[in-house]
Amino acid sequence: MEGNTTYWQENLRLIFICLVIWFVVSFGFGILLVEPLNAIRLGGYKLGFWFAQQGSIYTFLGLIFWYSAQMNKLDKKYNVEES
């Protein structure tokens, strides 16, 4: 049971990291900081606009696959994989 508690805490830590990034790219770059970021250009895109309509989606994708991979490692480490 002791192991399960630390497993859960490590999981929570991973979730926290992912959700911080999730929040920063979408709500941060895409909405709250959009005006200052729009001063920077990425080709024809204003950067804030790009994060809102393209960049955040790519980041979400990366986050889910990274989290899945990390959790698979964690499952092995604490020996809680499905039989």
Place this chain on the structure above:
Amino acid sequence: MDELKLYTYIAVFGSFAMYFAIAWWARAGSTSDFYVAGGGVTPMQNGMAIGADWMSAASFISMAGLIAFLGYGGSVFLMGWTGGYVLLAMLLAPYMRKHGKFTVPEFISDRYYSKTARIVAVVCLIIASLTYIIGQMKGVGVAFSRFLEVEYDNGLYIGMAVVWVYAVLGGMKGITYTQIAQYCVLIFAYTIPAIFISLQLTGNPIPQLGLGSTLADGSGVYLLDKLDMVVTELGFKEYTTNNMGGSLNMFAYTMSLMIGTAGLPHVIMRFFTVPSVKAARSSAGYALVFIALLYTVAPAVGAMARFNLMNTIEPAAGQNMDYAERPQWFKDWEKTGLLKFEDKNADGKIQYVADKEKNEMVKVDRDIMVLANPAIANLPNWVIALVAAGGLAAALSTAAGLLLAISSSISHDLMKGVLTPDMSEKNELLAGRIVMTLAILVSGYLGLNPPGFAAGTVALAFGLAASSIFPALMMGIFAKKMSGTAAVAGMCAGIGVTMLYVFQHKGIMFIPGTSFLGDMGPNWFLGISPNAFGAVGALVNFGVAFAVLKVTGPAPAHIQEMVDNFRIPHGAGAAHDH
């Protein structure tokens, strides 16, 4: 019959024949087949099916059209409808899969050890799903009215009949395989015209890059800069910065769509069908891959559609098109009543400007943009036909998935689970089909006067799910001590506040004329639109639940043990009934 009509009939009937054939081939034989497809679906297949299930008429037909007119403000849909998958993959799917039940209310009734919780969850789920289907019906109506060249209302009636035949015939098993086929049809139908148009306008075949490229006319001007210039000259707001109702509204709107995604029963149900906890996590990722394929193309479709529309009506400043010389697509859409022109200054030319007094395009329904887009850009007829088939696939697949969620929640959760536990399997299936029929009739009736464009209506459904189901599920997993009483109080408060706010602005159950405050900006709380209010409702839900928990005490020990158990993947079995 002209060439376009012929191609459209071939594309639409051909794809429909394929779906029906697959549904018939894989038709549901037992209750468990009807709801969860026997569990033998790979993460990749499941991801595709979730993609089709998820991308409805709102995504396919409506969203890019809204983006075309909202510009930057339309980003709320793009971020909101993809960001929710991050929450699903990390906060809900793996644990609910581990617990192993068929439906969301079943999970809630186990976790909150009460029939009341189950009934409340069923009610919340039905309200959210019905609202969602109204949005689909709008999309179905638009697509059929254009395709059969009839009025919108008649298009809607035909659509209702097709959805009925389709959803009642199959169950989840039929639907899973059909949805994989539908995903393929809809993604081709969406990206092919986008590639053509991107190539035409910018010379870059990849729409995601084309949107950030310079125009191919040799001027060296970026497409987005040119678009900003064109629209601001006519008095519209600048495309790339048009902030929809302020940052707070956009924040709340996006949040509401994200947590609504993670709270919608027909999406969560999909994660019960994967073989393992591990697969539940990766399924969310695969689903988002397939969804992102469309969602990253949508902003290009929106911007380019707007660009082409403006250019067609006014090729150069002051040289407006003669109404008498309007192109065929213009005439076709006029027949549906969704596009209207009124020659206010009687000069025979079309003026399309922001000023309401002078604007002569008196009605441009946003939901026609994606379907009209290939014709506006003069693409070949087979591409236009493909888009019609894709739009119908999108609307049909989601409507079917939602109807299944509604029917399972009433027949499985309410009737079998609470009211008449000794009902036979056969009667349960029959009850499910009767419920589906009723749901189609109700949503079709409400779809005659939808509370907004398809995507806006669907956003309301997300707000309702966000304020009720998501917080209850999340607290059930992450707050071990959360008790049944507290969760029920939270759900009631959350959805209550949201519904009150939505109905006072949009009409009770969206029936026109019953909105006592009117749908007006000045009456909005902190400037948050009804579509975005789910985020506030969710906050209320969390707040009330924790307050009640403090007063009434924590959940019993065996429930806390159960939570500990579904937090670890070890020992997961297949989804099972009681």
